[in-house]
Amino acid sequence: MNPLNEFKARSEMLAVSKLAYERGYLCGTEGNFSIRLDEKRVLTTPRGVCKARLSVSDFLVTNLDGDLIGESLKQSKKPSTELAMHLTVYAERPDIRAVVHAHPETAVAFTVAGIALDAPILPEAVLTLGAIPVAPYATPSTSEVSESIREIVKSTDCLLLKNHGSLTVGRTIFDAFYLLETLEHYAQTLLISRQLGKVEVLSEEQVQKLFSICSIYGIKPPQSSIK
Ligand SMILES: [Zn+2]
Numbered sequence: 001m002n003p004l005n006e007f008k009a010r011s012e013m014l015a016v017s018k019l020a021y022e023r024g025y026l027c028g029t030e031g032n033f034s035i036r037l038d039e040k041r042v043l044t045t046p047r048g049v050c051k052a053r054l055s056v057s058d059f060l061v062t063n064l065d066g067d068l069i070g071e072s073l074k075q076s077k078k079p080s081t082e083l084a085m086h087l088t089v090y091a092e093r094p095d096i097r098a099v100v101h102a103h104p105e106t107a108v109a110f111t112v113a114g115i116a117l118d119a120p121i122l123p124e125a126v127l128t129l130g131a132i133p134v135a136p137y138a139t140p141s142t143s144e145v146s147e148s149i150r151e152i153v154k155s156t157d158c159l160l161l162k163n164h165g166s167l168t169v170g171r172t173i174f175d176a177f178y179l180l181e182t183l184e185h186y187a188q189t190l191l192i193s194r195q196l197g198k199v200e201v202l203s204e205e206q207v208q209k210l211f212s213i214c215s216i217y218g219i220k221p222p223q224s225s226i227k
Contacts, residue, residue, distance in 0.1 A: 003038040004097070009173075010056040015042060016100065016177045017051040020214035025102040025180060026051060031165075032080035035173055036090050036097045040064060044086065064090065081141035088146040089169055092154050098173035100180055102166040105131070109189035111162045117187055120202040124188035126210055128179065129158050130222030137162040156222065158183055 014034055020026055020033075028164040031051055034044040042062050045051070048059060066083045066097045068075075086099040110117050111134050118131035133152050136146035138161065149167060152159050158168045158179045166183055172175035202210075212222060 001036075001039050001094075004035065006037055006043065007056075009035045009037060009043050012173050013059055014054060014056050015055050016173050017045065019177065020100070020102055020180070021050065021052040023181065023184075025104045025166075025184060027103070031102045032082050032086070033091050033101070033173060033176075034086040034099045037061070041069065042083075042086065042090065044079050044083055046075075047080050049077070053202075063188075082145065084143060085145045085149060085167070087151050088150055089167070092150060093169065095171070096157075096169045097171050098169065098176045100168045100173065100176040101165055102168075102180055104180060104184040104187070105164055105193055107160060107183050108164065108165070109191075111160050112188055113166075113187075117160070117183075117190065119190055120191060120207050121193065121198060121199065122186055123202075123210055125182055126202065126207055127214060127219060128182055128222065129186065130139065130156070132156075132158060132160055132183065134160045134162050135167075137164070140164060158222075 013035060016033060020031060021119050029048045029050050032045045034042050037043050040063055042064065043059050044062060046058055046060055058077065059078050060068060060077060061070055061077065063080055064087055065077060066087055083100055085101065089096055089099050107117065120126045133156055135148040135152055138148040149159065157170060160166055166180055168176045168179035170179060
């Protein structure tokens with residue numbers, strides 16, 4: 001595993017923190033992000049701070065057990081109570097270097113309503129997200145959350161936590177953020193279509209054709225493919 005430049009990782013996490021807050025994917029002090037710096041260290045957001053008000057020095061470094069290490073021990077801040085969920089992702093997905101957990105309202109509202117986000121309506125969402133799996137409800141900030149996502153995250157880069165939030169993962173924190181953005185955009189488009197009274201989905205043939213051109217974009221179809 002290539003060690004990442006910590007300063008660059010801090011700058012990228014700051015950019016994603018501000019973007020996620022400005023886009024309305026989290027409010028107040030909600031949400032948490034992390035970047036796996038190397039085999040032993042994770043950079044993560046501090047607990048209880050608004051993501052729009054962070055600076056690069058606010059991020060914390062922990063080991064893979066979630067304990068603060070190095071210079072971060074001198075800071076008065078603590079890592080997010082949901083860091084354990086991120087560490088579960090890194091344990092199950094060695095290919096993943098960043099995790100974004102947010103509370104995008106439209107996508108989460110679909111889980112509150114018990115309506116699946118699995119309609120093939122947008123080519124971009126079909127190719128990058130597939131049908132979005134939903135982890136069963138788990139009490140936030142407890143080990144229940146880690147267990148609820150452990151199996152699901154092995155086969156998807158984007159999932160929802162029922163009545164709670166989203167979890168997107170990637171090789172970079174921007175990859176994980178773009179999945180969040182596509183997820184919420186897809187949920188909003190589906191919601192509006194339902195409000196307009198009609199949802200015309202892509203045919204199976206159109207979906208298969210999309211998968212056949214994946215290589216043009218240099219991507220693999222999501223494992224949780226829309227049927
Ligand atoms: Zn949360």
